[in-house]
Amino acid sequence: MKVDRILPEDLSPVNENDRPKILWNFYIRTDKHALANQPDIVVVDKENKRATIINIAVPNDYNIASKEKEKVEKYFPLGDEMEKCWNVRTTVIPVVIGALGAITPAHKMWLAQIPTAINSGEL
Template sequence: MGAPGEVNENYRAKIPWDFYIRTEKHVIVNQPDIVVVDKENKRATIIDIAVPNDYNIASKEKEKVKKYLPLGEEIENCWNIRTTEIPVVIGALGAITPAHKMWLAQMPTAINAEQS
């Protein structure tokens, strides 16, 4: 993956990394860590990563999902695709929430990384 603010793209996918996403309506948070746009299936996955203190992982996970819901709705409206918000929250000492495996299972995995 390239530097922050770059977009990696091929014929199947586009991956803006730490990229400002323009929307028609104003949303407070519009720069997630990673967005994976699956062009073939018309899906976008908003991925935001945090490494808080271990005791704070559950609240940080909820915060990340709630924080990016408005952006997901705007992407759906503007780009005419479905979105999913995935928080990747791992405590500073390695703690994870019980939902962590469920979130990781929703990650897009079948997108070829070759440049076209």
């Protein structure tokens, strides 16, 4: 799915058309309580029944690997609940860039999973 670029000032908490729905800093209600239920961005591809949870962090450079792992573990339970409640397949993607620009070896792999073309230089 290709998502057109939307600038943050153009975003309301929910933006959608016939195919994608983009939730930005939006509280996600689920049947079971998930401790982390307000991710930074959720992109829902209604046609393919897929949801992508994107969470962004800018920690100190020495802390990027642990922050990346933390983001995946933190939002994984929300993804499971969304799969049950919304009948979609979910993916959790951490976008972690150190304060001085450091990235993990997995950074490009994570970016490749976001449903639009983004490169590390833009971030």
